[in-house]
Amino acid sequence: MLLIPCPFCGPRNESEFAFGGPVKPDRPDPNATSDADWVAHLTQVPNPLGPVQERWWHVRGCGTWLTIWRDTRTHDIVEGPADAG
């Protein structure tokens, strides 16, 4: 179980959160981007052996969305949320 640092509630159990997926680059304008880049945006996510940036929703708590860096080898949260909301 991860202990996720919520900016409003403090460290809370992972079971209070819903997983929002890894952070992807901003959605490009499909009319202004190449086919290859558009397909890459739709189908690829970062899959690092190491820290990955991901979104979590404190749905069974205060309801905020937050972003953390979590190491996929250890589950250590290497960088806490700088954002909230």
Next chain:
Amino acid sequence: MVKYMHNMQRYNVASLIWQGLNKHKGWTRAWRSPPLKDRYEVIVIGAGGHGLATAYYLAKEHGITNVAVLERGWLGGGNIARNTVTVRSNYMRDASIPFYVKSVEMFEGLTDELNFNLMHSKRTMIDVVQTYPKMRELRRRQLTMDIYGSTYRQISEAELRRRVPALTGGGPDARLPVIGGMVHTDAGVNRHDAVAWGYARAIDAMGVDIHQQTAVTQLIRAQDGSIEGVETARGTVRADKVVVAVSGHTTTLTETAGLKLPLRTMNLTAFVSEPVKPLVDVIVNCPDSGFYFSQSDKGEMVIGGAPDMGQSFRRDIKQHVFEDTVTAMLSLFPSFKRLKLMRQWGGHLDIAHDASPIMDQTDVPGLFITAGWWGGYKAIPAGGLTLAHLVATGRPHPLMAPFTLSRFRHLDYVMETGTTTAR
């Protein structure tokens, strides 16, 4: 008669008696530990199910035996040792079902072919259905499966409880009452170690080199961009064709060649109970509750659950994922409350964007991948057969043609989300 029979020590009753009379001193090693050469015709990275099977069919079907199988740990110690050995073909798409039907068929003949007892037990899988959307989805699968000769049949709740007497939960007052079941008679289980060892012994006898404790750290590309070989912990090994069959670490390796793939790596949980007397004679799958189990020949309940949500390269499991699975299981099988759980473990495996496998030559000429095997155990024979065909001939085998990388280029997904534990 296949040619590897000549120099492979056969396992049978006669050899057992003969060795017994000789105090069992005549058994030979099942495979060699050969010196690492600096060049091979084909390098297969990963001595798991798909790597070994690919090497086997390269040798057997195409006569290509100048092959090295490189393994970071020990042979058959990755996901082939960590899955729950279910072999089935109840998939959803026209592209998928024939492939898995072929694989199930191949598994049934593999014990004879490899001269290694896989202890294949074709014992049927029964789905316990608790919601109407899931029942509709399974009946939709049944119609497509009928076309390709796979079997799926709906049964009533009463028949389901007769076939699975341990199913005493999920009554009319439950949050999710059991509404019926689906029976898949083609499904079976077998022994995962035997699959790895059987293929390994056969390829060794045909002259393929298996190198354990040989971690590949980097893919090497030539000036023209094609694959040139691999860097390993024991030195550089060159080949014009390299097959990546490493499950969860596919992207870790392909990124060393500058290649990005629509895969992400996740952790899946399994655990086993203490052995008990025969209680359940089928594989039980509960898709609405998110767990499945079968009873091993030893009597242990082999139980699998849903994946951990985030990406993970770990091989242990999170306690709450484990607890959630147990809670769901006890709601349908309350008598399991008294079972002691003996072992729990996880494995990291990669899943593609559309939850179907990827078998293809990549944009790096000579670099092949077999990846996205979420539930890849059942696909080992057909996966090896079809990938070997592609590597040897340069053309995709008809059964694997839908699973190429180019499907993403055309956004032509083979969507199998929901037919595996990926839910």
